[in-house]
Amino acid sequence: MQMIPEDPFSVSSSMGGFVHQEQHIHHLQQHIPDLNPNYNPNPNAKPNPSSVKKKRNQPGTPDPDADVIALSPTTLMATNRFVCEICNKGFQRDQNLQLHRRGHNLPWKLKQRSNKEVIKKKVYICPIKTCVHHDSSRALGDLTGIKKHYSRKHGEKKYKCEKCSKKYAVQSDWKAHAKTCGTREYKCDCGTLFSRKDSFITHRAFCDALTEEGARMSSLSNNPAISTTTMMTTSLNFANDSHVMNNPNLPHGFVHRGVHHPDINAAISQFGLGFGHELSAMHTQGSSQMVQMASTGNHHLFPLSSSSFLSDFSDHHYNQQFEIPTTSTNPNLTLSASSTSQQTSASLPSPHQQHQTLKDSSFSPLFSSSSADNKQNKPLSPMSATALLQKAAQMGSTRSNSTTAPSLFAGPTMTSSSSAASPPPRSSSPMMIQQQLNNNFNTNVSRENHNFAPPTSGVTTSSVGNDNPFQSNRSGLNPAQQMGLTRDFLGVSNENHARQMGSRPFFPQELARFAPLG
Amino acid sequence: MVTMFQEDNGTSSVASSPLQVFSTMSLTRPTLIPSPSSPFKDLKPEERGLYLIHLLLTCANHVASGSLQNANAALEQLCLLSSPDGDTMQRVAAYFTEALANRILKSWPGLYKALNATQTNNVSEEVHVRRLFFDMFPILKVSYLLTNRAILESMEGEKMVHVIDLHASEPAQWLALIQAFNSRPEGPPHLRITGVHHHKEVLDQMAHTLIEEAEKLDIPFQFNPVVSGLECLNVEQLRVKTGEALAVSSVLQLHNFLATDNSGHSPSGDSASSLPLSNSGKIDRFLNAIWGLSPKIMVVTEQDSDHNGSTVMERLLESLYTYAALFDCLETKVPRTSQDRMKVEKMLFGEEIKNIIACEGCERRERHEKLEKWSQRIDLAGFGNVPLSYYGMLQGRRLLQGYGFDGYRIKEESGCAVICWQDRPLYSVSAWRCRK
Numbered sequence: 001m002q003m004i005p006e007d008p009f010s011v012s013s014s015m016g017g018f019v020h021q022e023q024h025i026h027h028l029q030q031h032i033p034d035l036n037p038n039y040n041p042n043p044n045a046k047p048n049p050s051s052v053k054k055k056r057n058q059p060g061t062p063d064p065d066a067d068v069i070a071l072s073p074t075t076l077m078a079t080n081r082f083v084c085e086i087c088n089k090g091f092q093r094d095q096n097l098q099l100h101r102r103g104h105n106l107p108w109k110l111k112q113r114s115n116k117e118v119i120k121k122k123v124y125i126c127p128i129k130t131c132v133h134h135d136s137s138r139a140l141g142d143l144t145g146i147k148k149h150y151s152r153k154h155g156e157k158k159y160k161c162e163k164c165s166k167k168y169a170v171q172s173d174w175k176a177h178a179k180t181c182g183t184r185e186y187k188c189d190c191g192t193l194f195s196r197k198d199s200f201i202t203h204r205a206f207c208d209a210l211t212e213e214g215a216r217m218s219s220l221s222n223n224p225a226i227s228t229t230t231m232m233t234t235s236l237n238f239a240n241d242s243h244v245m246n247n248p249n250l251p252h253g254f255v256h257r258g259v260h261h262p263d264i265n266a267a268i269s270q271f272g273l274g275f276g277h278e279l280s281a282m283h284t285q286g287s288s289q290m291v292q293m294a295s296t297g298n299h300h301l302f303p304l305s306s307s308s309f310l311s312d313f314s315d316h317h318y319n320q321q322f323e324i325p326t327t328s329t330n331p332n333l334t335l336s337a338s339s340t341s342q343q344t345s346a347s348l349p350s351p352h353q354q355h356q357t358l359k360d361s362s363f364s365p366l367f368s369s370s371s372a373d374n375k376q377n378k379p380l381s382p383m384s385a386t387a388l389l390q391k392a393a394q395m396g397s398t399r400s401n402s403t404t405a406p407s408l409f410a411g412p413t414m415t416s417s418s419s420a421a422s423p424p425p426r427s428s429s430p431m432m433i434q435q436q437l438n439n440n441f442n443t444n445v446s447r448e449n450h451n452f453a454p455p456t457s458g459v460t461t462s463s464v465g466n467d468n469p470f471q472s473n474r475s476g477l478n479p480a481q482q483m484g485l486t487r488d489f490l491g492v493s494n495e496n497h498a499r500q501m502g503s504r505p506f507f508p509q510e511l512a513r514f515a516p517l518g
Numbered sequence: 519m520v521t522m523f524q525e526d527n528g529t530s531s532v533a534s535s536p537l538q539v540f541s542t543m544s545l546t547r548p549t550l551i552p553s554p555s556s557p558f559k560d561l562k563p564e565e566r567g568l569y570l571i572h573l574l575l576t577c578a579n580h581v582a583s584g585s586l587q588n589a590n591a592a593l594e595q596l597c598l599l600s601s602p603d604g605d606t607m608q609r610v611a612a613y614f615t616e617a618l619a620n621r622i623l624k625s626w627p628g629l630y631k632a633l634n635a636t637q638t639n640n641v642s643e644e645v646h647v648r649r650l651f652f653d654m655f656p657i658l659k660v661s662y663l664l665t666n667r668a669i670l671e672s673m674e675g676e677k678m679v680h681v682i683d684l685h686a687s688e689p690a691q692w693l694a695l696i697q698a699f700n701s702r703p704e705g706p707p708h709l710r711i712t713g714v715h716h717h718k719e720v721l722d723q724m725a726h727t728l729i730e731e732a733e734k735l736d737i738p739f740q741f742n743p744v745v746s747g748l749e750c751l752n753v754e755q756l757r758v759k760t761g762e763a764l765a766v767s768s769v770l771q772l773h774n775f776l777a778t779d780n781s782g783h784s785p786s787g788d789s790a791s792s793l794p795l796s797n798s799g800k801i802d803r804f805l806n807a808i809w810g811l812s813p814k815i816m817v818v819t820e821q822d823s824d825h826n827g828s829t830v831m832e833r834l835l836e837s838l839y840t841y842a843a844l845f846d847c848l849e850t851k852v853p854r855t856s857q858d859r860m861k862v863e864k865m866l867f868g869e870e871i872k873n874i875i876a877c878e879g880c881e882r883r884e885r886h887e888k889l890e891k892w893s894q895r896i897d898l899a900g901f902g903n904v905p906l907s908y909y910g911m912l913q914g915r916r917l918l919q920g921y922g923f924d925g926y927r928i929k930e931e932s933g934c935a936v937i938c939w940q941d942r943p944l945y946s947v948s949a950w951r952c953r954k
Contacts, residue, residue: 163722183726183730191646384606384849385567386842386939388564389537389838389839389842392536392537392571392572393540395536395543395568396535396536396539397539
């Protein structure tokens with residue numbers, strides 16, 4: 001049973017170490033110290049002459065020539081088998097122990113393996129009977145491997161990943177997982193996170209957000225007015241310092257594709273990239289709908305065209321301040337929607353113009369606009385809350401200055417009249433506002449055939465506004481009551497403050513009108 | 519018949535507000551066979567809008583003066599006309615109505631608390647709404663852009679950079695910074711970002727995103743989460759080391775520190791710099807603590823509106839304008855049917871409005887103030903203003919143009935940027951350095 005070749009020199013020289021090792025092997029094979037002696041089958045199931053070129057066996061199918069070794073669970077789980085007698089430090093390998101013993105000035109002997117003999121391959125099987133690898137034909141060839149297998153399959157999972165709470169029995173497994181945990185994730189446009197590619201793809205197929213976006217995108221592209229613009233969106237030109245209109249860029253979701261100017265755009269596109277899909281989802285939803293509305297609006301809602309506007313846009317060079325054509329014919333036109341309508345009604349304009357107008361139309365509100373204000377750069381539609389507040393404030397301020405009874409509900413005539421007489425610009429003179437209010441009021445009034453004489457008496461100017469409003473507010477509607485324009489449906493009783501406003505002749509009629517609201 | 523008692527002082531300065539006058543004006547209505555059942559059916563939207571404003575102001579008056587019967591009547595009418603899914607004015611009015619009602623309710627604290635007893639805080643919803651705000655408005659994007667630019671410029675030549683984010687909720691900001699640092703000519707510094715937030719999950723998500731990006735670009739990077747509310751933050755937790763260059767970013771956080779119980783006298787409105795600053799205390803302590811860390815740059819983004827008046831009427835008037843502007847923005851960008859828009863309106867703006875109108879004292883945390891006041895405060899705390907660079911402003915403006923956020927403007931005001939909507943200042947971004 002000696003495997004040492006018949007070479008006296010080698011025998012003698014290597015006797016010490018090798019024999020020792022051999023005996024060790026023998027031990028293992030024949031009678032395994034502290035181990036279960038039962039397992040020592042002969043693995044020679046398939047006689048397979050060991051060829052010079054070692055081909056790789058299937059995992060768990062060992063080399064038939066190898067010695068099968070079965071280690072007990074204790075051995076498999078043992079971490080430090082070799083213990084130093086001086087300090088009781090444990091080592092996994094004998095070599096390490098020997099090196100350690102040098103430190104204690106103890107005699108040490110490093111075992112050396114002789115290269116001349118063929119070392120018989122060792123394969124290991126798992127001691128658990130029900131395990132796959134318990135069978136000798138499925139033995140594992142690596143000691144470390146069998147140890148890890150034993151821990152993984154039959155051992156206790158002591159290591160836990162912090163991020164995902166996954167448990168591991170082998171520390172190296174745990175560490176490897178921790179490196180990649182959560183790093184590779186897929187994110188759907190709707191915001192859900194996935195760690196697996198397959199589940200991600202499945203989700204996306206059914207995700208609502210995507211289908212919506214897809215629908216909008218397709219509907220957009222169907223619209224001829226927009227499709228030309230989408231083609232142009234790829235070239236963003238931030239380098240153009242002068243004006244935006246030379247950029248064929250559509251707002252919102254189309255913007256962050258194709259950026260030219262490196263540094264400035266980089267900063268901006270960083271934001272695009274960083275949250276690109278969310279942005280695009282959001283914006284294409286929002287803006288595309290708006291743009292769609294705008295374009296369809298162009299076609300359907302604003303059918304009329306006064307060709308005078310075409311001239312404004314026929315050349316490519318516009319200034320940034322868009323002239324808002326006042327139309328008295330159709331009060332429903334927005335500033336640029338009107339311009340757009342002109343364009344679309346008169347054949348497809350050039351892409352630049354299209355862009356421009358689309359850009360406008362998507363931003364300026366599509367509500368009815370009477371604020372066709374050429375002077376200011378603020379196309380505030382009266383429907384916007386800001387405009388309403390301004391109007392209210394103006395009415396309040398002109399109240400103190402005005403000689404007319406302001407009518408808030410001038411009805412539909414408000415738009416037309418205001419479009420005719422330049423609607424509330426921010427810094428208009430009181431007289432103008434007064435005039436306008438007069439207009440409103442009168443048109444309103446004329447409908448009902450009332451005669452409301454402007455209460456000129458006793459209306460002082462700014463002092464009224466300054467002192468009294470707050471007082472009046474404190475007590476509710478008193479000044480109004482005093483002035484005779486009572487809306488007493490809140491049931492506020494009168495406190496008599498001295499009011500500069502004279503009494504109004506139409507007091508009873510007003511009251512009557514509001515009776516049902518009281 | 520109704521007891522009217524004055525509200526605490528500060529009224530005279532508001533007297534000139536034209537809106538106040540408006541609220542007293544009569545509202546004549548044309549024609550109309552008055553029908554008792556639905557008197558408002560045929561109101562044109564514009565009329566309705568104006569009427570809503572009138573009602574809101576009237577109601578606020580009544581609430582302020584304590585005449586609850588009248589306030590109740592006004593509220594009823596408001597509910598008839600306003601709606602969270604109507605037009606802009608209707609929506610704004612709806613949230614203000616709710617806020618006013620809450621204010622009345624607070625006079626019965628037990629009742630108020632009981633009605634809110636089952637309210638839960640949904641973290642993911644909060645995060646989602648915040649993200650929606652980021653998406654739907656350019657404000658945060660511009661703020662981040664300007665912040666990053668200021669940081670980049672001040673950190674030129676620095677090898678060790680430590681950035682503290684006082685409300686780390688949006689990774690996009692720091693993603694952009696990481697990328698910007700990566701492409702600077704001298705190469706990226708060793709970057710450390712400390713994020714403060716009261717929810718751990720948000721910080722985890724941010725950590726993950728940022729670390730991934732840094733690894734991709736191979737930048738030495740560290741993210742330190744600090745799970746803490748800002749007010750109970752101990753600066754020791756921030757672990758600022760010597761030798762590193764410190765940058766602090768505060769986005770819409772500082773105003774919370776102004777909330778106290780003692781009514782800080784703050785006369786309204788137009789900021790003259792001689793106005794006494796309301797309520798020192800918490801904010802000053804905090805600013806001092808930050809000053810103690812010797813940051814190289816501190817960038818502050820805050821609301822630029824005076825919502826910290828001492829009377830509810832003042833606050834209502836101001837905030838009406840502000841939120842009207844914000845709701846207008848949404849109206850022009852997002853369709854009315856959008857659920858996301860309603861979420862932002864309700865859970866973000868609605869809550870702010872509620873806080874401004876209905877709450878007082880420590881509870882009222884949305885204490886927005888004008889830029890001038892903030893500048894004063896921060897200056898007093900030992901910081902010197904760092905004007906935002908021309909390049910930064912250019913980037914900001916380009917961003918607005920590029921994303922097509924029309925109607926927005928960036929104004930410059932003594933070195934600080936003010937983001938306006940149609941001339942209404944909304945938010946401001948300013949940069950400061952520690953002055954020793």
